[in-house]
Amino acid sequence: xxxxxxxxxxxLLGGLYACVAIGFSLIWGVMNLINLAHGSFVLLGxxxxxxxxxxxxxxxxxxxxxxxGTLFLIGLLLQRxxxxxxxxxxxxxxxxxxxxxxxxxxxxxxxxxxxxVRGITVPYAxxxxxxxxxxxxxxxxxxxxxxxxxxxxxxxxxxxxxxGAAIKATSFDVDAARLVGIDVDRIYAITFAIGAGLAGAAxxxxxxxxxxxxxxxxxxxxxxxxxxxLGGLGSIPGALAAGLVLGVAENFASVLIDxxxxxxxxxxxxxxxxxxxxxxxxxxxxxxxxxx
Amino acid sequence: xxxxxxxxxxxxxAVPLAAxxxxxxxxxxILDVYWLRILTGAFLFATxxxxxxxxxxxxxxxxxxxxxxxxxxxxxxxxxxxDLSTPLIAAAVLAVAVGALFALVCGPPLFxxxxxxxxxxxxxxxxxxxxxxxxxxxxxxxxxxxxxPLPTGSVAANGRVFFYAFLVLMxxxxxxxxxxxxxxxxxxxxxxxxxxxxxxxxxxxxLFYKTAAWTLSAVFAALAGGFYxxxxxxxxxxxVFDMDIAVKGFVIFLLGGPGTVFGPVIAALALELVSTAxxxxxxxxxxxxxxxxxxxxxxxxxxxxxxxxxxxxxALSRAGA
Numbered sequence: 037x038x039x040x041x042x043x044x045x046x047x048l049l050g051g052l053y054a055c056v057a058i059g060f061s062l063i064w065g066v067m068n069l070i071n072l073a074h075g076s077f078v079l080l081g082x083x084x085x086x087x088x089x090x091x092x093x094x095x096x097x098x099x100x101x102x103x104x105g106t107l108f109l110i111g112l113l114l115q116r117x118x119x120x121x122x123x124x125x126x127x128x129x130x131x132x133x134x135x136x137x138x139x140x141x142x143x144x145x146x147x148x149x150x151x152x153v154r155g156i157t158v159p160y161a162x163x164x165x166x167x168x169x170x171x172x173x174x175x176x177x178x179x180x181x182x183x184x185x186x187x188x189x190x191x192x193x194x195x196x197x198x199x200g201a202a203i204k205a206t207s208f209d210v211d212a213a214r215l216v217g218i219d220v221d222r223i224y225a226i227t228f229a230i231g232a233g234l235a236g237a238a239x240x241x242x243x244x245x246x247x248x249x250x251x252x253x254x255x256x257x258x259x260x261x262x263x264x265x266l267g268g269l270g271s272i273p274g275a276l277a278a279g280l281v282l283g284v285a286e287n288f289a290s291v292l293i294d295x296x297x298x299x300x301x302x303x304x305x306x307x308x309x310x311x312x313x314x315x316x317x318x319x320x321x322x323x324x325x326x327x328x
Numbered sequence: 329x330x331x332x333x334x335x336x337x338x339x340x341x342a343v344p345l346a347a348x349x350x351x352x353x354x355x356x357x358i359l360d361v362y363w364l365r366i367l368t369g370a371f372l373f374a375t376x377x378x379x380x381x382x383x384x385x386x387x388x389x390x391x392x393x394x395x396x397x398x399x400x401x402x403x404x405x406x407x408x409x410x411d412l413s414t415p416l417i418a419a420a421v422l423a424v425a426v427g428a429l430f431a432l433v434c435g436p437p438l439f440x441x442x443x444x445x446x447x448x449x450x451x452x453x454x455x456x457x458x459x460x461x462x463x464x465x466x467x468x469x470x471x472x473x474x475x476x477p478l479p480t481g482s483v484a485a486n487g488r489v490f491f492y493a494f495l496v497l498m499x500x501x502x503x504x505x506x507x508x509x510x511x512x513x514x515x516x517x518x519x520x521x522x523x524x525x526x527x528x529x530x531x532x533x534x535l536f537y538k539t540a541a542w543t544l545s546a547v548f549a550a551l552a553g554g555f556y557x558x559x560x561x562x563x564x565x566x567x568v569f570d571m572d573i574a575v576k577g578f579v580i581f582l583l584g585g586p587g588t589v590f591g592p593v594i595a596a597l598a599l600e601l602v603s604t605a606x607x608x609x610x611x612x613x614x615x616x617x618x619x620x621x622x623x624x625x626x627x628x629x630x631x632x633x634x635x636x637x638x639x640x641x642x643a644l645s646r647a648g649a
Contacts (some may be wrong), residue, residue, distance in 0.1 A: 303459065
């Protein structure tokens, strides 16, 4: 039963990991930019949620659109005025730039909120279901449902809308996209903004169910890494599958081996996938990469 | 990757360099403990930056998680001196062996990756190694870390010993970079950076040279970590496998001008002096200020100080004419 419970816990957590990762995956896949500040955006979203909750009593699920919108705007401005100057440069100049951005955001959060662990206790936190001896808290199930809905929504947007088609075209071939009249700078700004907005949404979901502190930013960025590499760069269904696998693997490692190895499991998976296949589950490989 | 090749220079500028090295060596005799510590830190980061210079500046592979060798070297020295009471020199040899072996073993699988994937591969390597160090409690003491035996001499005397140890290490790393700028090995690496397939077609074995360059860079990073462990008398996973060390090394490498021989040394000294002067006043926010500085460096000084000089000098001469 312990195993089944670990499986369910892992799946519920995995949905959240997928949601953390899709924004990161979109930015990387379309712009060939690894945003090391992604985890700090997630936490920024969590802190906006907690502030809205404490000041105005807004439920984290209702705060989610506001938080996502705020992060969307921040992302838009960041890309327009700063990041567009770094993109297209060397791999490590963008890595170092976003690492610096990450340090700045995390330390601003530390100044504003201190390193104390925070969280929100929603009034319905104790509602849960017992299904065949397995314990399923309702909030976690709701977070899972919203996370999967956001992932599906992104997939629909990219595959069905005109703007989504332009984003996809830009990721295939920047020059060809320019030739057919796509404003690449605008697409980059929108892509980065959507990625940041999704990070904010993930942050709101984290605030609803998990405890967090500014120092956890890197942990979320690294989880996004693992999910994207496992699932295949740019693949949204891949990110969902990989998120679930990572959530389950972490829970199994912590139950079967030792809680200390929780995070190491992700990296073991990451290194194995990178070295053995570098394609991931859904490795269509259509998004850019392999040009260095 | 900027295209400026490491500038070999026709002659080793022996006289000014000897003078600079002598001035630094003399500084070690007169400075107080506080300034000794600051300069020792600058030498440490200059060494890390030169280690990055060897792999990134020459082969062009963005080895982002280079701090893994620093951490391994630190743990090698910590375990050897604390648990086996090995003398420090022998412990340093062990650090070199561990760092080099790790690069030799991990190089071939990781060098199948390029660009971003190589960068995250090295980052993952560091995180996985950090997790192992944090959990293999019997060997590493786990998250609690390892305290090294305290040195016997006075604080000032020990400060001097490590000042000279790091000075020599930094000079050795710089000499290695200078040699690489002129010998066949360095040319092979630069050919790989310019065009790996082309290099292979002209008879260079890319895997051999990439792994060899990484091993050389690993040796200096591991020694820096090993000396650090002995200097601080303490190691724990989150300190010695901290990505901040790698990124600070990268920033110094960028500021110094990628692919230059002495740039990283000058940039490390400049950065440590500036940080001492400015950030002493920003105790709660010095990491945030560091983040801002990193962003500004990438935005405005992507070619480092040499690039700035190239831009400023013509402007000055125009103004003078």
